[in-house]
Amino acid sequence: MSAQTESTCGHCGISFRWKAIESPTDDGRCVRFCCRGCQGAWQLICGAGLESFYQRGDRQSPTVAESLLQTVYNEADLARRLVAEGDLCRLDILVAGITCPSCVWLLERIIAGIPGVEHVSLSYSGGIASLRFDPRLVAPLEIFHVISRLGYTPRPFSPEQSDLDARRERDDLLIRFGTALFLTMQLMAYSYALYAGYFQGMAAGMKQFLQYVSLAVTTPVVFYSGWPFLSGAWRSLKTRAPGMDLLIAVGSLSAWIYSLWALFAGLETYFESAAMIVTFVLIGRLLELSVRRRAMSGISALYASAPRRATATGEGGVRQVDVDSVRPGDLLLVRQGECFPVDCLVVEGETEVDQSLATGESLPVLLQVGDQVRSGCINVAAPVTVQALRPAGQSYLMRVASLVRMAQAGKPHLQLLADRVSGWFVPAVILLALMVGFGRFLLAGEGAGAAVMTALAVILIACPCAMGLAVPAAVLAACSRAASLGIILRSGDVIERLSTIRIALLDKTGTVTKGHPRVVGIKACGGYSEAELIQAAATLEQPAAHPLAGAIVRHAADQGVLPENCREFRNIPGLGVSGFLPDGRSVLCGSELFLSENGVVPEELSEADNAAATAVMVAIDGRVAGRYLLVDGVRNGAVEMVAGLAAARVEVRLLSGDHQSTVERIAEEIGVATAYGGLTPDQKLAYVSSLQGQGRQVLMAGDGINDAPALAAATVSCSLTGSSDIALENADVIITGDDLSGIVTAWRISRATVRIIKQNLAWAFMYNLIGIPIAMSGHLTPVYAAVAMTASSLLVSLNSLRLMRLK
Amino acid sequence: MDETLVILIVLSLCLGAACWLVFIWAVKKGQFEDVEKPKHRMLDDD
Numbered sequence A: 001m002s003a004q005t006e007s008t009c010g011h012c013g014i015s016f017r018w019k020a021i022e023s024p025t026d027d028g029r030c031v032r033f034c035c036r037g038c039q040g041a042w043q044l045i046c047g048a049g050l051e052s053f054y055q056r057g058d059r060q061s062p063t064v065a066e067s068l069l070q071t072v073y074n075e076a077d078l079a080r081r082l083v084a085e086g087d088l089c090r091l092d093i094l095v096a097g098i099t100c101p102s103c104v105w106l107l108e109r110i111i112a113g114i115p116g117v118e119h120v121s122l123s124y125s126g127g128i129a130s131l132r133f134d135p136r137l138v139a140p141l142e143i144f145h146v147i148s149r150l151g152y153t154p155r156p157f158s159p160e161q162s163d164l165d166a167r168r169e170r171d172d173l174l175i176r177f178g179t180a181l182f183l184t185m186q187l188m189a190y191s192y193a194l195y196a197g198y199f200q201g202m203a204a205g206m207k208q209f210l211q212y213v214s215l216a217v218t219t220p221v222v223f224y225s226g227w228p229f230l231s232g233a234w235r236s237l238k239t240r241a242p243g244m245d246l247l248i249a250v251g252s253l254s255a256w257i258y259s260l261w262a263l264f265a266g267l268e269t270y271f272e273s274a275a276m277i278v279t280f281v282l283i284g285r286l287l288e289l290s291v292r293r294r295a296m297s298g299i300s301a302l303y304a305s306a307p308r309r310a311t312a313t314g315e316g317g318v319r320q321v322d323v324d325s326v327r328p329g330d331l332l333l334v335r336q337g338e339c340f341p342v343d344c345l346v347v348e349g350e351t352e353v354d355q356s357l358a359t360g361e362s363l364p365v366l367l368q369v370g371d372q373v374r375s376g377c378i379n380v381a382a383p384v385t386v387q388a389l390r391p392a393g394q395s396y397l398m399r400v401a402s403l404v405r406m407a408q409a410g411k412p413h414l415q416l417l418a419d420r421v422s423g424w425f426v427p428a429v430i431l432l433a434l435m436v437g438f439g440r441f442l443l444a445g446e447g448a449g450a451a452v453m454t455a456l457a458v459i460l461i462a463c464p465c466a467m468g469l470a471v472p473a474a475v476l477a478a479c480s481r482a483a484s485l486g487i488i489l490r491s492g493d494v495i496e497r498l499s500t501i502r503i504a505l506l507d508k509t510g511t512v513t514k515g516h517p518r519v520v521g522i523k524a525c526g527g528y529s530e531a532e533l534i535q536a537a538a539t540l541e542q543p544a545a546h547p548l549a550g551a552i553v554r555h556a557a558d559q560g561v562l563p564e565n566c567r568e569f570r571n572i573p574g575l576g577v578s579g580f581l582p583d584g585r586s587v588l589c590g591s592e593l594f595l596s597e598n599g600v601v602p603e604e605l606s607e608a609d610n611a612a613a614t615a616v617m618v619a620i621d622g623r624v625a626g627r628y629l630l631v632d633g634v635r636n637g638a639v640e641m642v643a644g645l646a647a648a649r650v651e652v653r654l655l656s657g658d659h660q661s662t663v664e665r666i667a668e669e670i671g672v673a674t675a676y677g678g679l680t681p682d683q684k685l686a687y688v689s690s691l692q693g694q695g696r697q698v699l700m701a702g703d704g705i706n707d708a709p710a711l712a713a714a715t716v717s718c719s720l721t722g723s724s725d726i727a728l729e730n731a732d733v734i735i736t737g738d739d740l741s742g743i744v745t746a747w748r749i750s751r752a753t754v755r756i757i758k759q760n761l762a763w764a765f766m767y768n769l770i771g772i773p774i775a776m777s778g779h780l781t782p783v784y785a786a787v788a789m790t791a792s793s794l795l796v797s798l799n800s801l802r803l804m805r806l807k
Numbered sequence B: 001m002d003e004t005l006v007i008l009i010v011l012s013l014c015l016g017a018a019c020w021l022v023f024i025w026a027v028k029k030g031q032f033e034d035v036e037k038p039k040h041r042m043l044d045d046d
Helices: A036-047 A052-057 A066-070 A077-080 A100-113 A140-149 A162-198 A204-225 A227-238 A242-267 A271-304 A398-409 A413-443 A448-461 A465-483 A492-499 A508-512 A532-543 A546-557 A592-597 A638-647 A660-672 A681-693 A708-714 A725-730 A741-776 A782-805 B001-027
Strands: A021-024 A030-033 A083-085 A089-095 A119-121 A128-133 A153-156 A308-314 A319-322 A331-334 A342-346 A351-354 A366-367 A383-390 A487-489 A503-507 A518-524 A566-570 A576-580 A586-589 A614-620 A624-630 A652-654 A674-676 A699-700 A718-719 A733-735
Touching: A021 A271, A030 A036, A036 A052, A036 A100, A036 A140, A052 A100, A052 A503, A077 A140, A077 A592, A089 A140, A100 A119, A100 A128, A100 A140, A100 A674, A119 A227, A119 A503, A140 A153, A162 A204, A162 A227, A162 A271, A162 A546, A162 B001, A204 A227, A204 A242, A204 A271, A227 A271, A242 A271, A242 A413, A242 A566, A242 A782, A271 A448, A271 A782, A331 A342, A342 A487, A351 A448, A398 A492, A413 A448, A413 A718, A413 A741, A448 A782, A465 A492, A465 A699, A465 A741, A465 A782, A487 A492, A487 A699, A487 A741, A492 A718, A503 A508, A503 A660, A503 A681, A508 A546, A508 A652, A508 A660, A518 A532, A518 A546, A532 A546, A532 A576, A532 A586, A532 A614, A546 A614, A586 A592, A592 A614, A638 A660, A681 A699, A681 A708, A699 A708, A708 A718, A718 A741, A733 A741, A741 A782
Parallel strands: A503 A652, A503 A699, A652 A674, A699 A718, A718 A733
Antiparallel strands: A021 A030, A083 A089, A089 A128, A089 A153, A119 A128, A308 A319, A308 A331, A331 A383, A342 A383, A351 A366, A487 A733, A518 A624, A566 A576, A576 A586, A586 A614, A614 A624
């Protein structure tokens, strides 16, 4: 390995030390590549005359795994997805691996250069290539091969029904809005003429003509563009849940009906009010929709990263199947460069995987037979055969995605307040408007027109939607932002609780430390040889799930010792394990406390030379047989987390079942003042409860292995990926990735969200409190009221969007 | 004078209708689909 000098690949740019594959260039130089795949991509690009690709500053080309070139796509499946357009065919391809605008540049040019391809356009945001081609000249399969030769992974794209619905909704709204806008612009011209005529006088025939034209252009605005409001109002009447739509519908319809009556009665008309109300509110709806789309994009990314096809192996040979048809137990082949389609278990082969999507871990992780791998991880080194553990719908990615979805639907307490208020708000506003209108007409003796206009202004200025949006918009934005930062918040409710946290308790093993301890020292005593000790310990620890147990088993494997079958295995969480060797000898493995509790007289072993090491004692037949020393590195970001929480005046304490001196060493290393060692799971729970008894809101972070009860009791529980599945399923906050500072980020997001929610609610209440009296006073025309109302709900939406920019 | 106005109003309605049709066509064609890529396009040399 070291004999080779380091080279840089001419295509993907990685540095490597193995033998380079070389290609001559036209000007006599030699370009080196890390693999045949990259060489092929380079030849393809240069052959198309696109060498300038390599000069682009923002270029990030993917490594082309050679086996990817042989990836088989199912021709029949592709043919099914073709859409015929005359002589041409249309096909949408989801291209994975697009990281920069240069990728789009390259792909568009290369694909457009394929003979028979008439048109191609690639969307940067979605990574979807839509192309039209002549099926007589080029097969879709060839296009797929070209894309994969460049190192990108093409997949037939069939958009989710929800995406299609969202698109249709937006297009529909856009057309309604555009129509309203054009007609309203025409209408304004006639209205100005009518205003002028009102002050300067106008021939009666001309006035009537303009009023008729106004009626002609207003009617489609009210009934076509305003249809979403009319149908929404009808629905809300039927379900007796008056809402925003009802106010808009009442406002625009009554302006239109009054004007129609006024037209025939020869009075002044107010058609422009009816049309403007609809137009302005439609602007608000459109912006709201794009806010929602942006906030949802985090979840869509999670869904999009899930592969839709899998390669099944087994009796039927190798074939492509739909991910949804994969059942637990099925054997799948995952080639290099492909994504693991479902959660699975490696049964053959050895490879490295990129887990950055699932855990945020950036370095590839070695995967061997018997290891589990989560869906969404990318196989980077070699093909492996895996066995599906769960159906696709329950895979890790889908569970995370549905967690985020559920969180966005969850309602914090503040929402309940807003719901209660808007429940009686709309009927109250309509009643108020009627009272004001009749009062002005009957008591103050105003004209019917002015009275109706004042009543309309009252209806329109009232803005229940700012109230309705205040909380969900903020929660939606916060959850999406958190998800994109690798933090999963279980529900909107958690945000509120998290912001009240005053004390954070951290479990040491697997939370503050990496959870991958190594054996650094081993000492046999009592007449046992080291080999005997290793054999006994590995046999006992084999069935245990604790990270320390894993380290002891791995250590044994490194020494070439195979564990035997343990009998009567018992796991006492937080203390140790006990059981019998096949030859009937009883063995205890665990802390000193565990051994003495079981009647083993602790033997004086030389003091641990490394105080940060965790000691695991082994006793055979009631006598101490030796001791393991294990150390575990501190996770990234632990120091930053403690400092960050301290700056936020959140106290941090360390809890562990480990020895007090070990815990103190770690505590000192990361800057925690208070640390408790030697705690059992029950004591941890008691400690959490006693803090809560003092009225303190407690955050507990742990891996769920021996702190599950404490996690469940804490005000907010937090788990890191790599923790046990139970902890992940039940944690309020999940930090994906290795970095502990995510806890601080989660806390900051929660504080910011609660602040934004309070701002939103305060604004919504204030606005109505001030706006409605002004409208009642008759100083506001309905048009201005509609503008103010739209601006108010926009303000709330945009204010919530600020959360998307949190770092 | 009245005739002029009527003609102008009808004319402006026709113009508006033409723009409206172009707009509908654009929406249906997906012109508002991707607003991310075009802004990078001007950075390309060719």
